[in-house]
Amino acid sequence: CRDNKDCLIDKRQRNRCQYCRYQKCLAMGMKREAVQEERQRGKDRNENEVESTSSANEDMPVEKILEAELAVEPRTETYVDANMGLNPNSPNDPVTNICQAADKQLFTLVEWAKRVPHFSELPLDDQVILLRAGWNELLIASFSHRSITVKDGILLATGLHVHRNSAHSAGVGAIFDRVLTELVSKMRDMQMD
Known part of the structure; x- marks a missing residue:
């Protein structure tokens, strides 16, 4: 345990x-x-x-799921450090940054699900039930995968990089470290692309 x-x-x-x-x-x-x-x-x-x-x-070939992923979330090669203050429209608080990124990612998640083969053929109530049941795991998996190339931090959907030290300062260090060690580093070790 x-x-x-x-x-x-x-x-x-x-x-x-x-x-x-x-x-x-x-x-x-x-x-x-x-x-x-x-x-x-x-x-x-x-x-x-x-x-x-x-x-x-x-x-449901993997290629179709990948196609859905690429359609809604194009890869970004650059990111902005949340602590640097390079983006004046973005608050410096890591928790606020994470919430804003989660909000953006939830909309992207719904668009992605609509593109997954057979999902849109389900009754609307079933679609809603599935999204409600799995949104948190999908969200965490998404930003964890996005963060594979980042050292000691998480890359948010908004392009902001939240460093481990910032998360600890904001009081969310324990969960942050758990995501880094249990998800990001393992995805990195598996060389997931």
Whole structure:
């Protein structure tokens, strides 16, 4: 467990901490002997899923998803350091900068989703439910991926670079460091493009 062995385990966050999930299962009456049995059942199920996902790949090729990504968010080669004050229209507060970037990114996220194959064919209510359920993970993944080339900071959708020191000064250092170590550095190590 990364925290104090008291992670919130609910329907949405059950996979975030294996230790706390396991402890909650035991507390709720799960038998320890069931663990291996469940793992075996999952293995059988996963073998069947591999067969079915290959046909799903034909309906939604990665190229189409990448096309949607490139259409809504062109790559920027330059960025502005939020601490430098080079942009007079932008506040110097990292939290405000992050909120403004998140706002911009949410609009981009909706546009991206509309371009993903089959998404717009879903009923509008289902589209809204999916976006509401996944916007935060998609947002964090997006700025984490954008920040691969940046050292000790996060590159926001607005083009602003928030340095680690600024985040710590603003009181959001813990979550900031967690994003840097658990997402950005791992994406960098995997050489994600």
